[in-house]
Amino acid sequence: MRVTIFGTGYVGLVTGACLAEMGNHVVCVDIDTAKVERLKRGEIPIFEPGLEAIVRRNHVSGLLDFTTDAAPAIAHGEVIFIAVGTPPDEDGSADLQYVLAVAGTIGRHLDRYAVIVNKSTVPVGTADRVREAVAAELAARRAAIEFDVVSNPEFLKEGAAVDDCLRPDRIIVGASGARAVAVLRKLYAPFNRNHDRMVVMDERSAELTKYAANAMLATKISFMNEIANIAERVGADVELVRQGIGSDPRIGYHFIYPGAGYGGSCFPKDVQALERTAHSHGYEARLLGAVEAVNRQQKTKLFELISHHFNGELAGRTIALWGLAFKPNTDDMREASSRQLMEALWNAGAKVRAFDPEAREETHRLYGDRDDLVLCERASDALQGADVLAVVTEWKAFRSPDFAGIRAALAEPVIFDGRNLYEPATVEEAGLAYYGIGRGRSL
Ligand code: NAD
Numbered sequence: 102m103r104v105t106i107f108g109t110g111y112v113g114l115v116t117g118a119c120l121a122e123m124g125n126h127v128v129c130v131d132i133d134t135a136k137v138e139r140l141k142r143g144e145i146p147i148f149e150p151g152l153e154a155i156v157r158r159n160h161v162s163g164l165l166d167f168t169t170d171a172a173p174a175i176a177h178g179e180v181i182f183i184a185v186g187t188p189p190d191e192d193g194s195a196d197l198q199y200v201l202a203v204a205g206t207i208g209r210h211l212d213r214y215a216v217i218v219n220k221s222t223v224p225v226g227t228a229d230r231v232r233e234a235v236a237a238e239l240a241a242r243r244a245a246i247e248f249d250v251v252s253n254p255e256f257l258k259e260g261a262a263v264d265d266c267l268r269p270d271r272i273i274v275g276a277s278g279a280r281a282v283a284v285l286r287k288l289y290a291p292f293n294r295n296h297d298r299m300v301v302m303d304e305r306s307a308e309l310t311k312y313a314a315n316a317m318l319a320t321k322i323s324f325m326n327e328i329a330n331i332a333e334r335v336g337a338d339v340e341l342v343r344q345g346i347g348s349d350p351r352i353g354y355h356f357i358y359p360g361a362g363y364g365g366s367c368f369p370k371d372v373q374a375l376e377r378t379a380h381s382h383g384y385e386a387r388l389l390g391a392v393e394a395v396n397r398q399q400k401t402k403l404f405e406l407i408s409h410h411f412n413g414e415l416a417g418r419t420i421a422l423w424g425l426a427f428k429p430n431t432d433d434m435r436e437a438s439s440r441q442l443m444e445a446l447w448n449a450g451a452k453v454r455a456f457d458p459e460a461r462e463e464t465h466r467l468y469g470d471r472d473d474l475v476l477c478e479r480a481s482d483a484l485q486g487a488d489v490l491a492v493v494t495e496w497k498a499f500r501s502p503d504f505a506g507i508r509a510a511l512a513e514p515v516i517f518d519g520r521n522l523y524e525p526a527t528v529e530e531a532g533l534a535y536y537g538i539g540r541g542r543s544l
Pocket residue numbers: 107108109110111112113130131132133136184185186187199202203220221222223255256257258259366367
C-alpha cells in the first residue's frame with residue numbers, strides 16, 4: 102500500500118520502517134530539514150536497536166523515502182499517518198499544535214479519498230478536531246473530497262521499538278466507519294498472521310486507551326516506589342516483597358521494579374495530560390496526582406541518599422554516574438532521572454563523571470561543555486578520581502561489575518544503586534558500602 106507518515110521521531114520512523122519492511126511504499130515527511138537530510142544519507146538520528154538496518158535496507162530498495170515536501174507526500178498516501186510530538190503545554194495538557202498543523206497541511210493538499218490515521222498520543226476528542234481542521238481547509242478551497250480520521254495510538258517501547266512494531270501486542274483502531282477499518286485491516290494484515298491483534302472501537306475509547314495504558318504502567322512504578330519507601334522505614338527489603346507479590350498472577354512480576362523514578366517522553370507527560378483532561382471535565386483524578394507526586398519525590402531519592410551520606414557537604418566531591426538515558430537501550434534523555442540528579446549535584450557544588458553506553462552525545466547536546474561534567478568513554482573511566490558511584494540506568498552492562506575494581510578506584514567505596522541491580526551482601530563482601538531503594542536501611 103502507499104503510506105505517508107508525518108513525523109520521523111521514535112514513532113514515525115519506526116512505523117515507517119516497519120511498514121516498508123512489509124512491502125508497503127512509505128514516504129516519511131518531517132519539517133526538520135537536517136534530520137531528513139541525515140535520513141536520506143542512511144544516518145539514523147536516534148539509537149534504537151535494529152532500526153538502522155531496516156531503515157537502510159528499505160531506503161536502498163526504494164520502499165522508504167524521506168522528504169520535507171508535504172504536497173507530493175500527501176498525493177502519495179492512501180493512508181496518511183500523523184506521528185508528530187504532543188509535548189506538555191504550560192498547564193500539563195497535551196499541546197496539539199503540531200498535530201493540528203499537520204491536519205491543516207493535509208486538508209490543503211488532499212486530492213482524493215485517504216484515511217488519516219492519528220498515531221500521536223492525543224487527548225480524547227482530538228480525532229474530531231483533526232477532522233474539523235482537515236474539513237476547514239477542504240471547504241476553503243471548495244474541494245468535495247471524502248476522508249476518514251482514525252485513532253490508532255502507538256504502544257511501542259523505546260529500546261524495543263522495532264520488535265514491538267513488528268510484533269505488536271495489540272493494534273487499537275478507533276474508527277467510526279467500515280471503509281477506514283477495512284483499509285487498516287489490509288495495512289495491518291501482515292502483523293496479524295499469527296492471530297488477530299486488531300481491537301476496533303470508537304475514536305474516543307481508542308484515545309483514552311493509550312492514556313489508560315501509560316497511566317496504569319506509571320501507577321505500578323509509583324506504587325512500588327511507595328512500598329519501597331515504606332520498606333526502608335520499617336526495615337524490610339522491597340526486593341523480597343516484590344518477588345513475594347509478583348508470584349500472584351493477578352499482580353505478576355512485570356513492571357513492579359522500584360527505583361529512582363520514571364522518566365522518558367511519555368509517562369510523565371501522559372499522566373499529567375490525562376489528569377488535565379479529567380480536570381477539564383470536572384473530575385479530580387486523585388490517583389493520577391498521587392502517581393505523579395510519588396514520582397517527583399522519587400526522582401530526588403538518589404540525591405538525598407548521596408547528600409545524607411556526605412552530611413550535606415557535597416562541594417568539591419566527585420560522583421561517578423553510570424547511566425544517563427531514561428532507560429536502557431535508548432539514548433533518549435527526556436525527563437531522565439539522571440538529569441535531575443546531575444543538576445542537584447551541580448547545584449550543591451559537586452562534579453559528575455558520567456558514562457552511558459549510548460546517551461553521551463545527547464547529554465553533551467543538552468548540557469554542552471562544562472567544568473563539572475566529564476563524559477567518559479568507559480564505565481571504568483567514570484570511576485577514576487570519583488568519591489562514590491551512583492547507578493541510575495539499568496543497562497545490562499552494569500549488572501555484573503568488577504566490584505573489586507570499583508572499590509580500588511573510588512576514594513570512598515560506596516555504591517548508590519538507583520535501580521536495585523545488586524545484592525547488598527555481594528557489594529558489602531567486596532568491601533563497599535551499599536545504598537539501594539527500599540532495602541531496609543538507607544535513610
Ligand atoms: P519525536 O519528538 O521523537 O518526533 C516528532 C517528530 O515530528 C520530529 O522529528 C518533528 O520534527 C516532527 N514534526 C513536527 N511537526 C511536524 C510537521 N508539521 N510535519 C512533519 N513533521 C513534524 O516524537 P515521538 O517520540 O516519535 O512521539 C510522537 C508521538 O507519539 C507523541 O504523541 C508521543 O506521545 C507518542 N508516542 C511516543 C512513544 C515513544 O516511545 N517515544 C511511544 C508511543 C507513543
